[in-house]
Amino acid sequence: MVKITKITTQKNNIGRYNIFLDNGKGEKFGFGLDEDVLITSGITKGQEISEEALQSIIEKDAAHKCFTLALQYLSYRMRSKKEIKTYLMKKEQNPTHVEETLTRLEEQGYTDDASFAGAFVRTKVNTTSKGPLVIRKELQEKGITGPAADQAMTFYTFEKELEKAVKLAGSKLQTKAKKSHQEKIQLAQQQLLSKGFSSAAAKEAVSLALSDSDQDTDAELEAVRYQGDKLLRKYAQKAEGYELNQKIKMALYRKGFPMELIQKYIEEAKEKDLY
Template identity: 45%
Template sequence: MKKITRITTQKKNKNRFNIFLDDGHGESYGFSVDEALLVEYRLRKGLELEDSMVDTLIQKDTVHKSYTQAIHFLSYRMRTKKEIRDYLDKKEVEPEQVEQIMDRLEKEKLVDDRQFAEMFVLTRISTSSKGPSLIKKELMEKGVAASIAQEAVEQYPYEEQYDKVRKLIEKKLSQKKKDSFRKQVQNMQASLMQKGFSQDVIKDALSGIQEEKDDDSEWEALVYQGEKLLRKHERKHEGYALMNKVKEGLFRKGFPMDEIQKFLESRE
């Protein structure tokens, strides 16, 4: 049996208290507790504690400190269950204590993967150019279940996806390129797929895109690529063979055959 002889407030943390004990051989530091435990167990000078109770208080305080760390981690932004578990593991919290902390956080509704996923999707919609598939992938990487992630991204309106894709297309087309229009469209399709948009919304957004083709820019790109191909092949080929190599190269790059023929005729 040990008796509490003194309780002092810690200098660096006014919400924590040092407990001093006397086991019959004089006073010595026993342990420290948070204010919540001090109140819950009514710790006071003169109170006698069994060794088992001292062990219980130390264990509960350890859990409480880890819980407080988790709360601090949550204070910056919402977190998934996996993110919190990973954080506690990094802090070397015992697995059994991690479960206690997670149970408490869930009961207090401080962690909710479904709510996290919904808020995450809304944030991505308003602050990024990412599509549903990529957002779902991000959620799953954060530990959100696939079914919950799918439900969340289904809240991404098709109209907003379409508008976002159209803006990305217009931005790409406004940039001067040395590629054929067809090649630019193919590159845009690949880029939009990588950003997580579906083939359906990409197809709809690209419908009528041919009307935005700039013939002057297309010709400039063809001449640039054609001259480049001429320089590449003229060391080994000449005449018909050279023109044929250039023709094949330009066609693979997506230029229309009538424009290619026009270029070749201008170089004969």
């Protein structure tokens, strides 16, 4: 048997107590205990208690500490069960206590993956430029899959996806970068795909963005001149005449410029004696 000789409050941790014990060899510090566990355990100063009973109380305190950590983590925002589990394991909590905590949180209504998923998707749709594929992947990373993820993603309708994609595509197409109109289209589609938009939405969005803005022929001509001059500097030391002409033509064509503009650039370059 062990005797409880003293119970004192911890100076820097309100709500926790120091328990001092004497096992026949003099008083010494035994362990810390949360106030709730202290009350429910019923231990008092001067009480004699078995080692087994003490270990049971210590175990209850560890489980209580795990649950308290989870509540603190939830106090900032909603979390998925996987997020909570990952956090508690990083805090080196007993895996058994972690599972008990997750069950208790769900029973008391602190966690609901379906509600979390719905709120997560709505927030992402309203505050970011991410497409549905990226958002679904983020849900998966947080442990939300299957019906819960499917239901949450219904908020991100194709109409919402297309509306967001058209804005992004329009911005990319209107860039002042000296690239061919066709290359801008390809870059716009690539950007949409990289942000998690479906290929169908990416193609439709670029098509709609194009119909809303007239192609700037002057800008296209300026771009072919800019790219052509760069290519001329690159190839002029290695080729000349017909070979140089073909190299520049093919390079500009691969960059998406129409052949009529390429030919116009070639003629202008020859007139300026750049060849």
